[in-house]
Amino acid sequence: MERYGRKKTFGACVILTAAFIFIQFFARTLPVLLVGELLGGLVLGTYATIAPTYASEASPIALRGVLTSYINLSFVMGQLIANGVIAGTSQLSDHWAYSGPFASQWIWCLVILVGWPFAPESPWFLIRKGRFDEAENALRRLASKKVDVKPAMAMMIExxxxxxxxxxxxxxxxxxxxINRRRTEIAMGVYSIQVISGIYLVGYATYFFTLAGLPTDKAFDMSIGFLALGFVGTLCSWVLLQKFGRRTIYNTGLAALVVLLLVIGILDCVPGYTENAPLIWAQSSLMLVWNFCYGLSVGPVCFVILCEVSATKVRSKTIAVATATQALVGIVMTIAIPYLINPDQANARGKIGFFFGGLSALSLVWSFLRVPETKGRTYEELDIMFSRNVATRHFKEYHVE
Structure with missing residues (x-):
């Protein structure tokens, strides 16, 4: 991205994704499918870096929170669409049962490539390369015709x-x-907390609800509702982001997750749990509330904080480091969760709420001490405040001279 720009890198990655889908689509043996999945996964990892970087650099301060938090909404929409595609192909008895979902990805590659030529390059990237005329043109394309981009251009150069x-x-x-260590720590921390607070349970939603005692069809319906509430929660977060600070929303939401997870765990300890249908439904409903709160706070606001705390010169690299850290934590959780919830292993069921609730509580302490308020600040102001090592609790009212 730093050599060729955000736009060219993104376009190349989309083309590679479309190419690697061919391997997955035509695979008829597990080794070939594995190769296609590994190659596709390598490219997919780049989007988690490109999207936050470009969104934060192409958006004005007033819309920065909404546009960067939209990344979380994209994840949720992707999961909903994937569930719909899988539900539609799961009853097939030939190779289309798995080739169909792979083929559906080409639709999105085509949609993106059609719109790609109309997207401007990041003005921040162009300024760092000394291409000021191109940067000004990019800003004009991103702004209304009534907006004078000269002041914004001057601020970015400064x-x-x-x-x-x-x-x-x-x-x-x-x-x-x-100079950047504190900012990198915050970026790594908020992104990793997404996993630590239990978001990987989304992938096990249907299985979890089945273990909780719900019929299979009801468990699947609940898992769809699980994702739908995450979608609604992210939409609602846009309203909160305009009225409240990032730190306030993030910490309040994380505190709510702690409480909900602990209550879920406590309900699983009630005597006669497996024979108590209302209790099972109550626990499952709390899982839905948990995902709504996550979609309202930790999920989308993570991306806002991640983008705003990173220095512009190393933003893409800071996001890449944070993404890699989150992925490593995710690998650990991917391995651990099946052992925790499977009946022939730990058989934790809802008691897994104690595990993630405890981790979330520790995360809340760290977040309260380390995550500053960045709402309404220009990148220049944030550079100055971090360079002056302003205390976390003083960020909101600090006056930059």
């Missing part, structure tokens, strides 16, 4: 100059230098 003076750097090593 921010880039300031980061050069602060020696923010441009390499992965610079993400861990003293």
């Amino acid at each position: 921010t880039d100059r300031l980061e050069q003076e602060l020696e923010a750097g441009t390499t992965y090593f610079d993400c861990f230098q003293k």
Whole structure:
């Protein structure tokens, strides 16, 4: 991205994704399918870095929260669409049962490639490359015709100059230098908390509801409702982001997740749980409420904080480091969750709420101490405040001179 730009990198990745889908679609043996999945997965990982970087650099301050949090909505919509496609092909008895879902991905590649030429390059990238005329044209395309982009252009050039003076750097090593270390820690922390707070349970929703005692058809319906509430929660977060600070929404939402997870765990300890249908429904309903709260706070606001705390010169690399950290934590959870909930293993059922509730409580303590308020701040102001090592609790009212 730093050599060729966000737009070209993204376009190349979409083309590679479309190419690797061919391998998955025509695979008739497990080794070939594995190769296709691995190659496709390598490219898919780049989108988690490109999307937040581009969204944060192409949006004005007023819309920055909404547009970066939209990334979480995209994940939820993808899961809903995937569930619908799988439900439609699961009854097939030939190779289309698995080839069909792979083929459906080509539709999105086509839609993206049709719109790709009309997307401007990131003005921040162009400014760092000294291509000021192109940067100004990109800003004009992103703004209304009535908006004078000159002040924004001047601010961006000044921010880039300031980061050069602060020696923010441009390499992965610079993400861990003293000037950027705190910002990288926050980015890694908020992204990892997505996993630590239990979001990977989404993939096990139907199975979890079945273990809780619900009939299979009802469990599937609940899993769809689970995702739908996450969708609604993310939409509602846009209203909150305009009225309240990122820190307030994030910490309040995380606290709510702690309470809900602990209550879910407590309900599973009630004597006669397996024969108590109302109790099972209550526990399952709390899972739905949990996902709504997650979609309202930790899920979308994570991406807002992730983008805003990163220095512009190393934003893509900071996001990449945070994404890699989240992926490593995700691998651990992917391995651990089946052992925790499977009846022939730990058989934790709803008691898994104690596990994730405890981790979420520890995350809340860290978040309260480390995640600052970034709402309404320009990137230049954030650079100055981080360079001055302003205390977390003072970010909201700090006046930059």
